[in-house]
Amino acid sequence: MNSPNETPDQFSQFPLPHFTLTPPLPNPNPNFPPTPNSTPTLTPVLDSNTNATPSLDDQLLPFPVPKKRRRGRPRRTASTSSFQLLTFPNDSFNPNVPYSDPNPYSIPSSVAASTQTSQPKIADEIIVINKESTAEALTALSAGFPADSLTEEEIDFGVVSSVGGIEQVNYILIRNHIIAKWRENIFNWVTKEMFVDSIPQHCRTLLDSAYDYLVTHGYINFGVAPAIKDKIPVGLSKGNVVIIGAGLAGLAAARQLMRFGFKVTVLEGRKRAGGRVYTKKMEGGNRVSAAADLGGSVLTGTLGNPLGIMAKQLGASLFKVRDKCPLYRMDGSPVDPDMDMKVETAFNRLLDKASKLRQLMGEVSMDVSLGAALETFRQVYRDAVTEEEINLFNWHLANLEYANAGLVSKLSLAFWDQDDPYDMGGDHCFLPGGNGRLIQALAENVPILYEKTVHTIRYGSDGVQVTAGNQVFEGDMALCTVPLGVLKSGSIKFVPELPQRKLDGIKRLGFGLLNKVAMLFPYVFWGTDLDTFGHLTEDPSRRGEFFLFYSYATVAGGPLLLALVAGEAAHMFETLPPTDAVTQVLQILKGIYEPQGITVPEPLQTVCTRWGGDPFSLGSYSNVAVGASGDDYDILAESVGDGRLFFAGEATTRRYPATMHGAFLTGLREAANMAQYANARTAKKKIDRSPSNNVHSCASLL
Template sequence: TPSVTRTVHTQRIRAMSTDTKETRTETKPDDPETQPNLDLPAEEPLGKLTADDENDVVSDASATETDISLSPSQSEQNPEEDGRNSLDDQSPLTELQSQPLPPPPPPLPPPVTETRVSESLGEEESSDLVMEQQSQNPNAPEPNPRARKRRRRKRFFTEVNSNPAFSRNRRTSVGKEVDSEALIAMSVGFPVNSLTEEEIEANVVSIIGGKDQANYIVVRNHIIALWRSNVSNWLTRDHALESIRAEHKNLVDTAYNFLLEHGYINFGLAPVIKEAKLRSFDGVEPPNVVVVGAGLAGLVAARQLLSMGFRVLVLEGRDRPGGRVKTRKMKGGDGVEAMADVGGSVLTGINGNPLGVLARQLGLPLHKVRDICPLYLPSGELVDVGIDSKIEASFNKLLDRVCKLRQSMIEENKSVDVPLGEALETFRLVYGVAEDQQERMLLDWHLANLEYANATLLGNLSMAYWDQDDPYEMGGDHCFIPGGNEIFVHALAENLPIFYGNTVESIRYGSNGVLVYTGDKEFHCDMALCTVPLGVLKKGAIEFHPELPQKKNEAIQRLGYGLLNKVAMLFPHNFWGEEIDTFGRLTEDSNTRGEFFLFYSYSSVSGGPLLVALVAGDAAEKFETLSPTDSVKRVLQILRGIYHPKGIVVPDPVQALCSRWGQDKFSYGSYSYVAVGSSGDDYDILAESVGDGRVFFAGEATNRQYPATMHGAFLSGMREAANILRVARRRISSSASNPNQTCIDKEEEPEKEEEAMKEEEEEEEEEEDSCLEQLFETPDLSFGNFSVLFTPNSDEPESMSLLRVRIQMEEKLESGVWLYGLVTRKQAFELSELDGDELRIEYLREKLGLIPVERKSLSQEGESMISSLKAARLNRQIFD
């Protein structure tokens, strides 16, 4: 793998963390109960200090990807020849204390495979399409002569002109277009010339490796690229077919259906996409699903399931959505305020990132995280550039030596695993790296950065598999979202039936469905999706009956779940400068190397002079035992040590927040990592459903390719929505009546069957109306002819409410007709304050764009809301 550059380490937005992990260029640069206004000594007023109220700052998890790769840096200086071994020696060191290594997991298909002419297309006159692209791996073996042979590409896209010269030019153009589309699909996670496991399971082609597969891949890539060119529109099947020959319509249908149902196209928050509904259960009672957790994975899955036609209810223990993605508003005197991401913060790689799609749909500007990160000595002086370059290069070579050791163990079939930290320290001692104080401080900074990337001590990381997800990292810039990631969260949560304050305690599952228990409430559903963090599963906070399979329980315990904390400080003004987004500081004590080792400036995106200090490794755990007051004093001491020698006054912050993710009972940590004895296989095991498709699992710790990232959580929610749809269809199909008998009945007695169905529908409608009438007997808010039912257990202004209004109509003068709609809690109170029902109706239509409808015309979100209200009101209620 390529060596670490002097730019920021590819920042992994660890699902819970908030900043980018950095590798730096040249001088480069949460949560228990809130405790406002802590008493501080009068001589040291620090402004408002709070420990973030839920302990749910998932540390700065938007950490940059550990692109700290394992080959030597180009800029490294040769070590002094003092008789020691050289880091450039090729022989790996193997005498390390080790423990049994988990069986090597079967390799996943890499996102970029060696592209070559497909051997399965037969003779050139029979091939419809041959994709010929250069391998992107510079070390790839030379292709064999047959693979190098250029084959004729038959016309796949519609020809416009039959002139030979024009056709030649067009074929060249089409070839470039196909290659370009393949790169776009590749950025989304699709291999260039093979199928994903999901596609194979979906049987997108009848023969793996055949001509249809090659053609399907081009069609698939074309559809992805077509939608990605305008993510605010709904891509129709007909539009996808426009540029493809009619004879390949079946491939378009297959690819379109797969991409649509698995959330690769037509997803997100654009108005036309939010309003679209798929007809997944025509003529069949749609299954109901309880989603446990309203973090990114849960929100995405719930929204996708609703669009598919499922009835959905979300249970969330917190009083807000977002989970480990959280934005806090900070403010002080003189109008100074800022939005602080105390959880997931950085979009780590914008190419192919679904969060980048959401940003485009919402019209949000992106701020590229600049890769200048100055490093400061404890004295406040800048680190010498020469020494900095030397140690960074040595650090990269140490990682390179570890990589070679790992490779040699694999080649010699040695089933052992050792802690990454132990291997690095052994090589450091053997090769005499960083022996003077300043060099050691610099090396410790890089090691702290690596602990930040993985949310744990290096001694906990598996040397064999700690970086198993590196080949899949998203490309492109790492970016901040102005205003914070709560913009995504609130947009995703809008109109979803979420029950806040409902902590799930147990889940029972069996052949007849699932029961989800929250205190004294019981929710019955066809299927449940568990999206709680790995830390909650490790604690056993949710009981499963029957118990989870042994294989899954063992994977839960093997995988690591780490901690990263931070201090967010709002200052009266920016004293550190507008030209940088990050800076670091060194410490003389290796045991505290992760204590406030990296600072992030959010001034350019938060709305105010906001500075965030990160706490990683061992320091992150000790940090949670300190008071917020002491923590902020320590940060200020460090900042003043850097800036006072320069004549810059560091003021007290007007407000400060300290995260406590390890104490947060809804997360018990920040994000996952591959611990010693674990492997990437454990992520896959966590993702497996149990109970023959009754309970499913999503979240960053179920995503092998993108663990510990916000986009990993997002993609896992999409994945499980598709899996739930597949199982629901299978279950409906297997329980259907004999189709032949049904046909005979319809042919012999069509009128009787139609009458029976009509009577059954009328009975169901009467039962529904009766239940709804009972619900509105005790409304939460009533004014004029309006009455409102709020989302239970939530005081959030943006939580959804079911509104009912009685409208007098000429044909029903006596009783009028009841109409329904969904509004937020805040909007309901605004309506109640208006004078008269006529003004309220006008306000609904003109200001809110809402036209109340009859019960039978209520949207799927409305139906889910009614089901949720019945479940809450009746305490033990089965969905309709």
């Protein structure tokens, strides 16, 4: 039986709506090809005995997707968005009914072109692998795959000879089946031969393409299980790769590239691996100790989260961060729950109004901040007018600034939450013992050179040269995983200079700051019935100062409490003496607990972070600032030098920015891209990568 805060199997309670994959309709306008990454039209197959034709809306079953819960306190009154899955009347869908795709169009890929000439003709019928297609589609959905269409990445890889029709449907069924089978036992290495008996002979080519794609891009057979770690070949002969940075992105890429047969050298400026993921062991007298996550700490969403899968491979159980989060006034007295709920509801309502406003404003909203919109609405609707209401409103602004590591006055009204549709879903969790366990497992047997501060990266048609101090490291390719703050600072010189579109993207995106005060106490005095509690301030400019406390007593191995500093206060905190910071935190705690008759002891050890002053990060994580958009994440991810210099890290993924799992996934993504370029060079083929359809680049071209 699971402990109260232990996360059970995430799929055991998952609703399984009935839906079926169907081929897309013919393109209604033959002059314009369908968009590759658009969702195909879903067509109900009607029973021959049905007299009336049901409307399409009657066939669609709403499937709730929880709106992204930002870090810190979740939105308790959050609405849920939904997408719709197709159902069929009277279970009339027959997978054996032949279907001919009347208007397929070719994939714009040289890989697809070669596949099309050699691939045997796929029979015009939808295959039946088993009776679990719905459950397998949901598993694939949690891994980031749409239920009834291909991703742009799959299209680029050339998984099918043409997009649309029966071949695509069969590929998706096979892809989902492979993912689901590996998820059943993430400790084993899944081989292609395991599926030969269940996949029809005429679909073996699709099995090959689905398996190769999933393995190459790290959707299966990834992590730190012994059976997977042992798959690194003895002879590394594919080429030499230099990776700058031993954070989650760099380590994920290094392990994957080594598995592909590349010789890898990782250069890390610090004395440790992990980058912005840093678990420090804190110790006091009487053998009291705890593991404090001073950087990335919460796994935001567990459904399909690759770090959750790795934690399971390590034998760790994730612990849910409980929703209970009481707030306390400046004098330490608790905020009235009704008042708390009233202001929170008003705050969420203003966020919804801001969303509607940007729809009305269109592109103009790119030049307006979220903070300006919220403050205007607050004054117009007078949702927070009393002193306590304003203090509560400011607390929620601080929570929002924590979620985005940026001031609301600098966040883009248009795109601050552009990644919401890609939320992993599931609980927000702690990893017992700290996220350093993941780093330690990933870094094992990876060749990392520490205290190597890179200052120059040269790239050209013949390879790369990376200079750290007076040492030069040469390779066929390089992967740069340094944080956006380092790229913004210009401390690394690129020769030749990076393309202007990438420099502009680096400048537009925001990179904010979050700091922490970690305190190890001799015992737990705050109770173990909650994981978070908040504290209000009167000064709006200091609203993020120690506004939220995290209790790690249940997972850190000792009585550990962390106080967060967000927003403008995080920048002021950088110059605050540590003793003053600890004194202020203790005053807050004494104001809360001493009126309850609880003595607050002196901490045994304290640590104050300074992420803004760390030369290897210069901040915490990225956000979409005014003037930027999600396209800028794509621009930062683009390789340069005709497949010689690549980029990874949380600021290079528009789907999962500012998250640990986002950084990890970009490492796997770039390992696949690097392998593809290396293979193309060996085969003397040219890979055509279309640039992002960014509004700024289009404007500059005009």
